[in-house]
Amino acid sequence: MSLRQEGRRQAIPRQRGRRQGGTARKWAGAQNRTLWFWIFVGPFLLGLGVFTYIPLGWSVYLSFFDAHNTVTPSDFVGLGNYTAMLKNEAFTESLWTFLVFSLFIVPATYALSLALALMVNRQRRAQAFFRSVFFLPAACSYVVAALIWKMSLFNGVRFGLANTVLGWFGGDQIAWLSTTDPPWYWAVIVTVRLWLQAGFYMVLFLAGLQRISPTLYEAAAVDGARPGWQVFRHITFPQLRATSVAVVLLLVINAFQAFDEFYNLLSDARGYPPYARPPLVYLYYTALGQGQNLGLGSAGAVLLALIIAVVTVGQAKWFGLGRKEAQ
């Protein structure tokens, strides 16, 4: 850090000494570096400001007002929206829904993609083929996949794929997305996400696996470790630590952002059922649907952001992220 700063400090006077050609030159920097910096970074910075930070700040502002159908409210309500949101059963329920969903989907995707990676990695022939086949779903859009799951694989009538298979074994047809007892809809939501995501994380694990030095396995073999579970438990898994941390972080963030498949699987023209409703879907209906209660919706969004921040910081502490840099 300090070395780089010194380098820069030295560089600047040198330029000034050489170039006496007016303010435009000075403004542009050495080899027009400053100019090019702004040409390349400027548009993105502008976009980030206009489309991310201003709306973010505005949303916090709105959360303190009674803002029905307006973004320039005048009716200040203090923390009223926040208390209303925290007392709102639908919102707290959506937080629980989301918690249950991530407690399930994060370990499930982790285990499945690790298993896929281990299998593909052992494959001597056609490894590239299997790698591509498993990765391919990652290129599919959530919306498209959700619609296929909803309308052809898991529709509730006798000619849906899942019900056809059930029919072979003499089972009754099941309305997958409409049945709440038992909650079959989770089967649909979880499988679509697993199908979409597992391949992507498999590739991350594969990269991790290929970085493990073969000498470790040779040493283990010499020490008499049995191939299979023992080697996996003591060599492969610990060596994948860095990859695992990255994968879990990405999975949790993805779970937080869950919206697309939920919305496309379960919403209809009249709204959204009260089950399997993650916070983002609930807030969408409160603030942006016909509800147009932008103040209450913003308060919910701020609460959600705070929860995400706390969880992320906790997770980083738990995994010891950034500890190395501090030492």
Added chain:
Amino acid sequence: MTISRRGLLGTGAALGLLTACGSHTGRDDGGSGGGPELSQWYHQYGEQGTEQAVKKYAAAYDKAHVTVQWRPGNYDEQTAAALLTDSGPDVFEVNGPTLDQIQGKQIADLTGLFEGVKDDFNPAVLAPKTYDGRIWAIPQVIDMQMLYYRKSLLADAGVEPPKTLDELVDVAKKLTSKKTKGLFLGNDGGAGVLGGTPLYAAGLELVTEDGKVGFDDPAAARALGKIHQLYADKSLLLGAPSDWSDPSAFVQGLTAMQWSGLWALPTVQKELGDDFGVLPFPKDGAGEPSVPVGAYGAAVSTRGKHQQAAKDYLKWLWIDRTDHQEDFALSYGFHIPARISLAKKAGKLRKGAAADAVRFTTDHGCAQPLRWTPASQTAYQDALSRIIKDGASPDSELRKVVRKVSAELDRVKKK
């Protein structure tokens, strides 16, 4: 001339910025005529020819240059967002309006346009557009929903068309077989589409005349409990490829009865000929049969630059030009004109199931009241879903809804 890599990338970035600034304003289609520029929005109608028709009407107006935008997708969300800015429409179709749109002064008072013709509009659909004695939107056409049943399947099962809610539960159970379900109320089991209809059929209402909760009554829990019975009996079709608004499930024989809209009538008629009949939602206890009616309204945005011109245009289109209104209601989809005089003239609406539908609308039509806000709607719909699917106690669920709706009614009253 040589081009450096940086130069090329830089030019590309600059060009990208420039093209991002351009925008498609949609002002190249539709109308002609002199005078101010007005933009008009419609939601996307499914029926062939409707878009061409509304553009033709707009083109025929000569006191302003009207451009029509035909907007597919989530129309309510689009208009809600557009009304927050200055770039929204001058005149637009609204699925409402909502009370918050009126109280937030987002739409203009149109009472003046109704002089001398107010009594010609169907009162059931004019009432939800009226607040504080002022009218805020012009009803365009009436849409209604009803119960379609397959005569042959009912005859096979030896049952009569149901006249009470208890009979409906009974008939639906008898009609259910391995291949065919008895009744289709939508893939969510009816929570979305039924709304307040079972309450009206039980002799109650969503909001009373004086702005109180209209279903704080044991009869409400009884009626909703019977809808759960339909679900518990496994008589309901669930998870069909198309939802209640589309008659596919009914004409394909997946269900013997289906709740759907008047708009489905031409398709059903074409596919099934005479083998079907229509019914209102059957009464329960001391109530009366009921059918939900509603109307898209034409409204003027208060953000528009030419409010007076916009009002003049709407008066011309939806009040003076009865020929256009008749064409719009009857030539493309299947709707009932909002004007009583036009509905009486329409030959298409005088026979068969269409005549029944018109009769249901007049005798049993119930429109969602203006004070029934989206927040109340969500609370009620969530509770209804829990009652139907989870078998939650209707009493305790409704108690929670009553609390929430009372709070909402207080909120809108204060303003």
